[in-house]
Amino acid sequence: MPKPATPLDLLLLPDWLVPVEPAGVVLKDHGLGIRDGQIVFIGPRAEAERLVASETRELPGCLLSPGLINAHGHAAMTLLRGLADDLPLMTWLEEHIWPAEGRWVDEDFVRDGTDLAIAEQIKGGITCFADMYFFPKIASERVHNSGIRAQIAVPLLDFPIPGARSTEEALHLAIELFGDLRHHPRITVAMGPHAPYTVSDENLEKIRVIAEELDAPIHMHLHETAFEVEQSLATRGERPLARIARLGLLGPRLQAVHMTQVSDEDLALLVESNTSVVHCPESNLKLASGFCPVERLWQAGVNVAVGTDGAASNNDLDLLGETRTAALLAKAVAGSAAALDAHRALRMATLNGARALGLDALTGSLESGKAADLVAFDLSGLAQQPIYDPVSQLIYASGRDCVKHVWVAGKQLLDERRLTRMDEQALHATACAWGQRIAERRE
Numbered sequence: 001m002p003k004p005a006t007p008l009d010l011l012l013l014p015d016w017l018v019p020v021e022p023a024g025v026v027l028k029d030h031g032l033g034i035r036d037g038q039i040v041f042i043g044p045r046a047e048a049e050r051l052v053a054s055e056t057r058e059l060p061g062c063l064l065s066p067g068l069i070n071a072h073g074h075a076a077m078t079l080l081r082g083l084a085d086d087l088p089l090m091t092w093l094e095e096h097i098w099p100a101e102g103r104w105v106d107e108d109f110v111r112d113g114t115d116l117a118i119a120e121q122i123k124g125g126i127t128c129f130a131d132m133y134f135f136p137k138i139a140s141e142r143v144h145n146s147g148i149r150a151q152i153a154v155p156l157l158d159f160p161i162p163g164a165r166s167t168e169e170a171l172h173l174a175i176e177l178f179g180d181l182r183h184h185p186r187i188t189v190a191m192g193p194h195a196p197y198t199v200s201d202e203n204l205e206k207i208r209v210i211a212e213e214l215d216a217p218i219h220m221h222l223h224e225t226a227f228e229v230e231q232s233l234a235t236r237g238e239r240p241l242a243r244i245a246r247l248g249l250l251g252p253r254l255q256a257v258h259m260t261q262v263s264d265e266d267l268a269l270l271v272e273s274n275t276s277v278v279h280c281p282e283s284n285l286k287l288a289s290g291f292c293p294v295e296r297l298w299q300a301g302v303n304v305a306v307g308t309d310g311a312a313s314n315n316d317l318d319l320l321g322e323t324r325t326a327a328l329l330a331k332a333v334a335g336s337a338a339a340l341d342a343h344r345a346l347r348m349a350t351l352n353g354a355r356a357l358g359l360d361a362l363t364g365s366l367e368s369g370k371a372a373d374l375v376a377f378d379l380s381g382l383a384q385q386p387i388y389d390p391v392s393q394l395i396y397a398s399g400r401d402c403v404k405h406v407w408v409a410g411k412q413l414l415d416e417r418r419l420t421r422m423d424e425q426a427l428h429a430t431a432c433a434w435g436q437r438i439a440e441r442r443e
Helices: 075-080 089-104 107-123 136-146 167-180 201-214 226-236 240-246 264-273 281-286 294-300 319-334 342-348 351-356 390-397 424-442
Strands: 010-017 030-035 038-044 056-066 068-070 126-132 149-156 187-193 218-222 254-258 276-279 304-306 374-378 403-408 411-415
Touching (some): 010 374, 056 390, 056 403, 068 319, 075 107, 075 424, 107 126, 107 411, 149 167, 167 201, 187 201, 218 240, 240 264, 281 319, 294 304, 294 319, 304 319, 342 390
Parallel strands (some): 149 187, 187 218, 218 254, 254 276
Antiparallel strands (some): 403 411
16 A cells, blocks of 8 residues: 555554455554545554654554444433333333333433433444434434434334324425435435334335435334234235335345344345345344344345344443354354354444445445544453454453544544543433433333
8 A cells, every 4th residue: 555645644553453354354563544534544564654644543452443333223212221121022112112202202312312322332332323213313413413423214104203293294304304414424314114014005115215316225123023024924915025125125225124034035035135134133132032144144145234223122232242242143043153253243343334324435444545433442451361363352252341442534532441522421410310200200
């Protein structure tokens, strides 16, 4: 890689650099240079040390990788963390979560809950997240202020929701928000039909037309449970994915979240349409929703990303932990210890996530010309020693407490494990105040 013609803004010198693309590569004693928010240099340390940089950061004991991408969640639901645990999905939703949302969700709730989620995600090495929740304009404002990158999916259902009295109003809000943020450097807007069982054919067709006209992504819960599939077969005579295909929504713009139930016909539809799947293993495990066959999908050529889902059903937004669970679960489901190895697991949490969100030309790997969305993991701890393969140690022997530094578009959002743009003490106090109010009204 040629030397930059002008000084770098920042030169990082980690012990290991994992670009993710090309796959399986670990660069030892290399440097990475940033200018104007982009990666402009990756090369051997000896060459890097000859470059002029406004700032040089030594990162001893650290693995530098692309920032993690949380490809599915409901950010503001951090304020409902632990509210209703150990319940089946529909009981959890219909008897606890939906009533709580009806009582509490307003612009203040979304503002404070989204801030809490963003802070937790940054501290866990996440540089980009996909969000689907009410009052999406408020969520986008919090993303803008925080410096993180995000895809904001506007929730679309057949019935009134907080912030939208009808599907037509929600569609109007989606179109308006898409236009407002079309040129934002860190925020994209997606259509967010909630699930096949909450959106009619008529409204799904409207969403398809609008998404095609805007070239907007579509983010949707699909095949989350066996019951969802059985209900669709009983009432419609077809599986939900077949219905979505019939309505023309399958394709590269669709992000199919969960997919715990995958038949041979489903797999063929996913492959033929180039639809991405977003795997949420811990939420699926906790709600006993089923197991996404990740290795089977991967070997068939389906792009599989990973998401945390909301903190109300996880109960954290720890994508590194989620990725470890995904790797272990994939082996058990496939009956093969070789399934979803550590390097592929990291790829699922970075470049595959970027590809699912349509952002792979911008982020997801460490390549010259891409945005400097980076995380430095400290692998110097006792629990990571000795280190034979740093990526294996990251996935199988490390927790999110090893996240030391985070940059998004070259701006440092976490420095020595401290948030640079958010007040952690104030966030803690606000979250506790919400918890007290909600708990008091439940008693």
